[in-house]
Amino acid sequence: MNPALARMLGFTVDAMLDRPFEHFIVQADRGSFRAMHRYTLETGTNPTRRVLRYGRIDRGTTLGGTSLAVTENSAQCVCVVRDLSLETRSGARSEVL
Numbered sequence: 001m002n003p004a005l006a007r008m009l010g011f012t013v014d015a016m017l018d019r020p021f022e023h024f025i026v027q028a029d030r031g032s033f034r035a036m037h038r039y040t041l042e043t044g045t046n047p048t049r050r051v052l053r054y055g056r057i058d059r060g061t062t063l064g065g066t067s068l069a070v071t072e073n074s075a076q077c078v079c080v081v082r083d084l085s086l087e088t089r090s091g092a093r094s095e096v097l
Contacts, residue, residue: 008064008083010057021079026053026061033066040068040077051084 001016009016009024016024025033029052040048047067054064065082 004083005081008062008081008085009054024054026055029053036066036068037077040070041074044070044074046070047080054081 001013001021003013005024006013006016011024022030022033032050033052036048036050039045047069049065049067052064052066053061056062063084065084067080067082068077069080070077
Protein backbone atom coordinates (compact mmCIF):
# COMPACT_ATOMS: atom_id res chain seq x y z
CA MET A 1 0.00 0.00 0.00
CA ASN A 2 1.23 3.48 -0.67
CA PRO A 3 0.36 6.88 0.82
CA ALA A 4 -1.45 8.11 -2.31
CA LEU A 5 -3.96 5.23 -2.21
CA ALA A 6 -4.39 5.71 1.53
CA ARG A 7 -5.19 9.43 1.00
CA MET A 8 -7.57 8.58 -1.85
CA LEU A 9 -9.57 6.33 0.49
CA GLY A 10 -9.12 8.36 3.69
CA PHE A 11 -7.18 5.67 5.57
CA THR A 12 -3.69 5.63 7.04
CA VAL A 13 -1.17 3.31 5.42
CA ASP A 14 -0.87 1.41 8.71
CA ALA A 15 -4.64 0.80 8.82
CA MET A 16 -4.56 -0.51 5.25
CA LEU A 17 -1.70 -2.93 5.90
CA ASP A 18 -3.86 -4.92 8.31
CA ARG A 19 -6.43 -5.73 5.60
CA PRO A 20 -6.30 -7.62 2.30
CA PHE A 21 -6.33 -5.36 -0.78
CA GLU A 22 -9.77 -6.64 -1.89
CA HIS A 23 -11.24 -5.26 1.34
CA PHE A 24 -11.01 -1.76 -0.17
CA ILE A 25 -12.82 -2.68 -3.39
CA VAL A 26 -16.61 -2.31 -3.32
CA GLN A 27 -18.20 -5.74 -2.82
CA ALA A 28 -19.95 -5.68 -6.22
CA ASP A 29 -16.61 -5.13 -8.03
CA ARG A 30 -14.55 -7.77 -6.23
CA GLY A 31 -15.47 -10.54 -8.67
CA SER A 32 -14.34 -8.35 -11.55
CA PHE A 33 -11.03 -7.71 -9.77
CA ARG A 34 -10.52 -11.44 -9.12
CA ALA A 35 -11.21 -12.25 -12.79
CA MET A 36 -8.80 -9.51 -13.86
CA HIS A 37 -6.12 -10.83 -11.47
CA ARG A 38 -6.58 -14.43 -12.64
CA TYR A 39 -6.48 -13.40 -16.34
CA THR A 40 -3.32 -11.33 -15.83
CA LEU A 41 -1.48 -14.20 -14.10
CA GLU A 42 -2.67 -16.86 -16.57
CA THR A 43 -1.94 -14.93 -19.78
CA GLY A 44 0.95 -12.70 -18.70
CA THR A 45 -0.87 -9.77 -20.30
CA ASN A 46 0.65 -6.49 -19.13
CA PRO A 47 -1.09 -4.44 -18.04
CA THR A 48 -4.77 -5.31 -17.70
CA ARG A 49 -7.01 -2.40 -16.78
CA ARG A 50 -10.48 -1.83 -15.36
CA VAL A 51 -12.34 0.95 -13.61
CA LEU A 52 -13.38 -0.29 -10.17
CA ARG A 53 -15.17 1.32 -7.25
CA TYR A 54 -13.28 1.64 -3.97
CA GLY A 55 -14.77 2.17 -0.53
CA ARG A 56 -13.72 5.23 1.42
CA ILE A 57 -13.41 5.39 5.20
CA ASP A 58 -16.36 7.84 5.26
CA ARG A 59 -18.53 5.09 3.65
CA GLY A 60 -18.49 6.89 0.29
CA THR A 61 -17.02 5.43 -2.87
CA THR A 62 -14.51 6.63 -5.43
CA LEU A 63 -13.57 5.41 -8.88
CA GLY A 64 -10.13 3.95 -9.39
CA GLY A 65 -8.49 3.17 -12.71
CA THR A 66 -6.95 -0.18 -11.73
CA SER A 67 -4.01 -1.70 -13.62
CA LEU A 68 -2.39 -5.07 -12.96
CA ALA A 69 0.96 -6.21 -14.33
CA VAL A 70 2.80 -9.48 -13.81
CA THR A 71 6.13 -9.30 -11.98
CA GLU A 72 9.30 -10.56 -13.66
CA ASN A 73 9.04 -14.00 -12.07
CA SER A 74 5.36 -14.23 -13.18
CA ALA A 75 4.27 -15.37 -9.73
CA GLN A 76 2.65 -12.13 -8.55
CA CYS A 77 0.99 -9.00 -9.84
CA VAL A 78 1.71 -5.37 -9.13
CA CYS A 79 -1.43 -3.26 -8.79
CA VAL A 80 -1.62 0.47 -9.54
CA VAL A 81 -4.76 2.47 -8.73
CA ARG A 82 -5.32 5.87 -10.30
CA ASP A 83 -7.86 8.21 -8.67
CA LEU A 84 -10.46 8.96 -11.33
CA SER A 85 -12.80 10.95 -9.10
CA LEU A 86 -11.32 14.34 -10.01
CA GLU A 87 -11.27 13.49 -13.71
CA THR A 88 -14.89 12.39 -13.53
CA ARG A 89 -15.96 15.56 -11.70
CA SER A 90 -14.07 17.87 -14.07
CA GLY A 91 -15.43 15.99 -17.10
CA ALA A 92 -18.97 16.40 -15.82
CA ARG A 93 -18.34 20.09 -15.13
CA SER A 94 -16.99 20.72 -18.64
CA GLU A 95 -20.03 19.07 -20.21
CA VAL A 96 -22.29 21.46 -18.33
CA LEU A 97 -20.38 24.50 -19.57
